Amino acid sequence: MRIAIDVMGGDQGPQSIIHGAAKAVLRHDDLELLLFGPGRQVVAELSRLPQPMAAAASRLVVCNSHAHVAQDATAAWTLRHGQDTSMAQMLRCVAGNSLYGSADAGVSAGNTAALVALSRRELGTLPGISRPAISTAIPTRNNQRCYLLDLGANVDSPAPRLVDFAVMGAAMAQSVDAIARPRLALLNVGAEATKGSRSVREANTILRRYPAYGLFDYQGYAEGGDLFRGNLDVVVCDGFVGNAVLKSSEGLANMLIERVQAVFESRLSGRLASLLARPALKRLKKELDPVRYNGASLLGLSRIVIKSHGGAHAEGFYYAIVRAMQEVEHDLPQQLVQRWQSLP
Numbered sequence: 001m002r003i004a005i006d007v008m009g010g011d012q013g014p015q016s017i018i019h020g021a022a023k024a025v026l027r028h029d030d031l032e033l034l035l036f037g038p039g040r041q042v043v044a045e046l047s048r049l050p051q052p053m054a055a056a057a058s059r060l061v062v063c064n065s066h067a068h069v070a071q072d073a074t075a076a077w078t079l080r081h082g083q084d085t086s087m088a089q090m091l092r093c094v095a096g097n098s099l100y101g102s103a104d105a106g107v108s109a110g111n112t113a114a115l116v117a118l119s120r121r122e123l124g125t126l127p128g129i130s131r132p133a134i135s136t137a138i139p140t141r142n143n144q145r146c147y148l149l150d151l152g153a154n155v156d157s158p159a160p161r162l163v164d165f166a167v168m169g170a171a172m173a174q175s176v177d178a179i180a181r182p183r184l185a186l187l188n189v190g191a192e193a194t195k196g197s198r199s200v201r202e203a204n205t206i207l208r209r210y211p212a213y214g215l216f217d218y219q220g221y222a223e224g225g226d227l228f229r230g231n232l233d234v235v236v237c238d239g240f241v242g243n244a245v246l247k248s249s250e251g252l253a254n255m256l257i258e259r260v261q262a263v264f265e266s267r268l269s270g271r272l273a274s275l276l277a278r279p280a281l282k283r284l285k286k287e288l289d290p291v292r293y294n295g296a297s298l299l300g301l302s303r304i305v306i307k308s309h310g311g312a313h314a315e316g317f318y319y320a321i322v323r324a325m326q327e328v329e330h331d332l333p334q335q336l337v338q339r340w341q342s343l344p
Contacts, residue, residue, distance in 0.1 A: 001030055003324050004093040004103035007037035008068035008086045009110025011311045017109060018045045020317030021060055022053040027318075028325065032059045034093060034100055036086040039064035063100045065089045069110050071310070075117035087115060091122040094303045105304035105324040107295075109312055115305070116153045116298065123303045126333060128340050132300035133165045134239070134307060135172060137293055138249060141230035147172055148227070148235050151296055152243040159202035162186065162236055166207060168299040168336060169234035170216035175335040176326060181214055182233035185222035187241060196221070199238070215339060295323030299336070304328060 005021055007014045014037055021033045035042050042062045049057060065086040069078055082088050087110050089098065096102035108115050116132060125132060135149035147169050154161060166184055173182035186204055188196040193204070200221075207218045222235055224245065237245070294316040298305040304327045308320035 001028075001325060001328055002032045002034060002101070002103045003321060003328075004034045004036060004063075004090040004098075004106045005321075006068075006087045006090040006106070006108035006110055007035050007042060008065075009108045009115075009310070010308070010317070011071075011109075012313060014041060014045055016312065016314045017317050018042065018060075019049070019053070019314035020312070020321065022046075022049050022056055023314060023318040024321040025056040025059040026053055031321075031325065032061065033321070034061045034063050034090075034103055036063045036065045036090040036093070037068070038066050061100065063089065063093070063098075069114045071111055073111055073114055075113040078111070078114035079117050079121060082114065082118065087111075088118050088122065091118055091305070094305065095122050097122075104328045105306065107306045107308060107317075107320050107324050109308035109310050109317065109320070112152055112307060115307055119298055119301055119305050123301045123305070125300050126302055126337055126340065129164060129168070129300040129336075131161065131164075132298045133168060134242075134296045135169060135299050136246065136296035138227065138246070139293065140228050140232075144230045145177075145293075146227060146230075146232050146235055148237070148242055148246065149299065150237065150239040150242050151246055152239040153298065154238060155240045157199060157238040159199045159206060162199060162203035162238070163206050163210070164300075165236045166203075166218075166234070167215065167340065169236060171336045171339040172297065172299060172332065173233045174215075174339070175330045175332055177233070179233050181217045183219050183231065184216040184234040184236065185219040185226070185232050187227075187235050187237035187245070188221040188223065190223065191221050203236075215342075292319055295320035297323070297327060297332070299332075302333060304332060 007017045010017050025031050039062055046057050067085045069082055069085045069087045087108055090106050092098045093103045094106040133150040134153045135147050137145040137147055140146050149165050149169050170182045173179045188200055294309050294312050296307045306320050306324045308317050
């Protein structure tokens with residue numbers, strides 16, 4: 001499996017991304033990663049890899065690209081001037097139009113708007129899908145997870161687009177998690193039919209009459225607290241709401257972990273209890289840590305592209321690569337096409 005990486009996109013710089021890439025090839029013997037970025041800088045970072053990561057460097061291919069997309073660049077600027085950036089070259093590799101051959105998927109921690117715009121131009125969307133949606137999984141009760149979309153690709157979405165997101169999210173849950181009929185809901189400010197924006201109310205009307213032939217089990221409206229109960233597999237919203245919910249959830253998870261640790265360590269008795277509770281605390285931190293859920297899918301593209309959190313460190317970027325590998329193994333775009341074609 002070959003995956004193309006944009007090493008210039010993250011807030012932490014190329015070091016974290018390259019270390020995350022090295023972790024991935026070290027843990028997965030059949031993986032080769034193509035690293036798009038300034039050749040000298042990438043080579044220098046590779047030379048500083050500690051053992052045993054350095055032993056896997058032979059499967060990290062340096063793909064020279066001097067320019068990069070700035071975090072404050074607009075989508076319009078990127079489309080006009082970003083042809084030679086590491087992000088654009090990475091995507092051309094995913095499209096099979098690169099001197100470095102083709103890749104099965106691409107991963108970037110760069111500018112979200114630029115990544116969505118370039119992905120649409122370089123890869124195109126699947127038949128019947130007008131715009132891609134960003135989706136990721138969030139942890140819920142009983143060690144389950146729920147897919148939330150959109151997370152920022154479309155800040156304001158009309159009702160038909162929300163319905164498209166519902167179909168794509170259900171197909172994701174079916175393909176990756178083998179859920180026969182995913183339980184799906186629209187995120188809203190209340191359960192009453194009269195509440196919510198016009199687009200959400202219209203989408204609700206469409207989904208209640210949707211001839212989806214068992215593609216999903218529509219549950220109606222969900223409120224914010226319903227996301228984590230474990231009763232839903234897919235929750236749909238526009239990108240503005242989804243991004244705010246995701247970032248708030250990540251912040252809350254980190255705060256809770258820190259507060260629990262602080263309570264245990266505040267007194268001597270607490271320190272003793274902390275020693276006894278350490279295995280449980282480690283398990284809780286592992287289950288809630290947003291790092292494990294890093295890697296959001298750009299659903300609806302003709303090929304697989306994963307958006308990593310811009311602030312992700314090496315371990316977080318590793319999980320974004322793992323997400324890309326999972327989607328390649330399930331051939332997710334083709335799964336989406338098959339489900340789309342089965343609709344009336």
